[in-house]
Amino acid sequence: MMAVMLIGAFVGLLNETLLATALPSIMNDFGIEENQVQWLTTAFLLTNGVMIPISAFLIEKFTTRQLFLTALTIFATGTAIASVSHAFELLLVARVIQAAGSGIMLPLMMTVMLRIFPVEKRGAAMGMAGVVISFAPAIGPTLSGWLLEYFSWRGLFYVVLPIVIIAIIVASKFVKNVTEQTNPKIDIISILLSSFGFGGLLYGFSSISGGHGGSEASSGINGQAVAIVIAAAIILTIFIIRQLKIAKPMLEFRVFKYPIFSLSLIITMIVLMALIGAETMLPLYMQNTRGFTALESGLMLLPGAIVMGIMSPITGMLFDKFGAKWLATIGMTIVTVTTFLFTSLEMDTAYSYLVIIYAIRMFGLSLVMMPVMTAGLNQLPEEWHPHGTAMANTMQQVSASIGTAILITTMTTSASNYEPNASSLEGLSETEAMTQIAANASISGYNAAFWLATILSLAGLCLTLFIKNKSKPQQEKSEQLAQ
Template identity: 85%
Template structure:
């Protein structure tokens, strides 16, 4: 029988290592297929509107699972839940590696995400349990490596692997790592979370799944139109209707949670102002971050003609910076608190995002690499320090709900950010008015090519202007965070 142990007495290193690896491979798979999608399209004879569901379905399932995880953490032991989540993820990965139809591969991605959606909030909850407040910054800095480095390295890793293997090789690489992690977890992971055995509220699970799922699906589909302007407009109207329906269902879900004695997801966490502020800043950061991670690969491959590997390698130094800085930032947070790290980081993010508003057809590759890497340095100063500062405001019994809420809102904001920026990009490109003077002396083919390239560039630059505005809002909000000395004096009272 699995007995709970005192969280302060466990051997932290093996538990944290197992949790970090599990969460890493889970989040890595959000972007691992990014550069493999053209190969999958060719293999199965499908179009962009179908193949994009390999990513969208993964994010949707993640978004649905995360709110349920707070309930699962209170129902099952740490060891049971983590090994089960890893096993589900391994099953999905193995099925994906042998998939010979698109439908089977899509189903495998959903299975993968069902396991992945549990691992990240579980890891963050365990870290809050086993580390005292004064050491949480460093611990959450390690979590920041997973949250930020994994999706950043995904396109680079897949671009490199596709030079030597088919897209199935991406799953062959991940599967042995997951199996080894299951073995390590079975030996070293202890039960550090408390089981209160809440009753299963089927209505809450249904409202959560359809509400968050609908919201994420709507924003993921809002720019997914193919087949001309009429088809695109039709899909847009359907997506808007789904978003509205999702928002209504989430409202009903929140009302029900506020009435339940033991809610599935505790919305009372928003009574803590620093937690609420931290979550808003984190969501804004992710929406701005998506600007670079979505727009730059599109700009490089579709407009500039770079290969997927070259595009992935452009992002690689930034991923390394984020990976190196996350634990360092955690230690700085323990010493100085979140406020000055966040304001400095948001200032860097704002300036570097602004620099991406002037992309051209001849923008230097080195410029893209350097500015992106500096931008990731700024983001490393913001993400985990701000979120850790918010979670530290919550009482221990609400940590599972705080981490579940944070991760859910991050998924939603990433989806919303992508939809907004792609909408701005496509709209600005469609409405572009060419400079007639620049077309003089060009043949008809050359003029058409010039207009298409200029329209695309205008779209990317417009999207980065929106990302810049978001960054400025985040910078302004970061000044309302507390310094370490202010936090030490505060009583962490809810409003």
């Protein structure tokens, strides 16, 4: 049962980044611009961000089996439509359908893990979830880069579809009902507030720097996106107030009454911002500034993704034995040091240097991600697990968007404010001088963004010192707090 749920969540998360290197060929096929094709990624992330908060309600409303099979079927339908799309609009609709299924699978899988594994074995189980959460999005660009060498972009969907169909067949046989149905009533107002609030926040932050790091990234801060973020924040505030007042909230915000859960969520958000920093900045640096191909930049990230995939289950077992505190502290120390090492990128920085430092950095992240999240979720009473996993996954989506926006804005601002050293341009023709200034400005921007990521990592390191190692959730205390 867990194997098929892991596969479902894996293909769902893989599709977040699978189209990354295929966007140029899709642009050529449909004759569209970069700002249009980017919606294939943005719409997927937005729909995911809308579905994840609703997942807590769905898990309490429907059985495990009903929900998982439905989510897989929706995802398969979207994948099938995408594979035969003859128009960009149809492909965009297919991506939204895919994400509607994908957004349910990960929170459901984590809730099931918390339900069927005892506290002392949860680390190993959540370590397997860590493989999915970290490895799937990381391998997406590399896998698509390799497939595009031999097939068209439709081949990306042809590869995924049979896997999903097999998963549906296996799931229909092995997935059992393990979650409890409390049959909550549908609160349309909460669903609308959540959708516009979280959706607006994700869209606003993904657009705030004037693009996604492509050709538009130099246009500065997007005023319209800032307005959307402010409006979304107001809508979310209304949503939170409503959830605290109604008897059966769609998303339970009282999970933040547990200090360890709140602390673990903040650390996880900082870790994701730092993770996104490297995964966004390094491919841009390699392709836009250094002239590497998409496949070469994807292969640079591959060893790090493999390290993360291998380490996640090992880290889970270490968590069961030693707890989260020292794993997280050691991991964040590694992340902070390796992020700092990326603050001195040059035009001739060795490819091997990027590969090795990135892989070591991912090793550090593997020690932090799942142990910290599991330690936080372990503090919650069982009936709040769907809300805890939904909250954790929602905050991950939001922090990834915010992290990308802040780092891209820092990069573009620093690059535009770059002042060249006149003495280094002596003897160069005007064209050569302009090329060198542009390259140096770009390098300056990437280094500034990594300085900010280093500061974020250092803040996360300080917070890990406050984690408490507890082997069992304090059920009685949590029940008192809930009343």
